[in-house]
Amino acid sequence: MRNDAFLEAVRERGAYASRQEADRAARVVLALLGAHLVGEERNRLAARLPETYALILLNPLPAAEPLSAERFVRAAAAWIEGATEETALWDTGAVLSVVAEAVDADLMRRILLQLPPGYDLLFGRPGEA
Numbered sequence: 001m002r003n004d005a006f007l008e009a010v011r012e013r014g015a016y017a018s019r020q021e022a023d024r025a026a027r028v029v030l031a032l033l034g035a036h037l038v039g040e041e042r043n044r045l046a047a048r049l050p051e052t053y054a055l056i057l058l059n060p061l062p063a064a065e066p067l068s069a070e071r072f073v074r075a076a077a078a079w080i081e082g083a084t085e086e087t088a089l090w091d092t093g094a095v096l097s098v099v100a101e102a103v104d105a106d107l108m109r110r111i112l113l114q115l116p117p118g119y120d121l122l123f124g125r126p127g128e129a
Contacts, residue, residue, distance in 0.1 A: 001102050003050035009101075014094030025091035027056055028079045032072060033096070034060035041110045048102040069118030097124035 011022035030049075034042065034057040046054035067075060077088035100108055100123040112120055112128060120128050 001048060001050055003052055006050050006053065006098065006102075009098045010094055013098055014091060016094075022094075024080060026053060026095050028076055029092050029095040030056045030099075031060050032067075032075055032079070033099075034058060035063035036066060036072075037111060037114055041107065041114055044107050045099070045103060045111060048107075049099070066116050068116050069122055072119070072122070092122050093124060096122045099123070100125055 007019050007022050007026070010016070010026050011019055014022060014025060016022045016025070030053050037045065037057075042057065046057045049057060073089045073092050074085055076092050077083045077085045080088055080091060083091065096119075103111070105128075108123070108125060109128060112123070112125070120126055
């Protein structure tokens with residue numbers, strides 16, 4: 001996926017006024033996600049993203065512990081300037097639903113198996129864990 005197409009999809013999905021807002025959300029959400037994925041799944045996902053975002057996914061700060069879906073959203077809220085938990089939930093859903101569309105069903109299933117319960121909703125894929 002090209003950078004422009006990815007950002008435009010996130011901008012549309014999140015109803016952001018600008019590409020800069022979409023970029024800010026994508027960077028935070030993918031950095032947090034990258035801290036929770038390992039191995040082949042993280043590498044395969046990165047291969048489906050534009051290079052800028054792939055590098056963010058592949059080079060996160062390691063997570064001290066797996067975050068529940070709720071704590072993941074709270075962490076995003078802490079990193080996105082001016083965000084609340086409600087807006088961070090929107091941001092997370094906008095980014096992760098675009099990510100989910102960029103991968104095949106097998107990779108999506110394998111990604112969800114690495115994450116605590118509840119992430120299927122963040123990816124817009126309820127019941128696919």
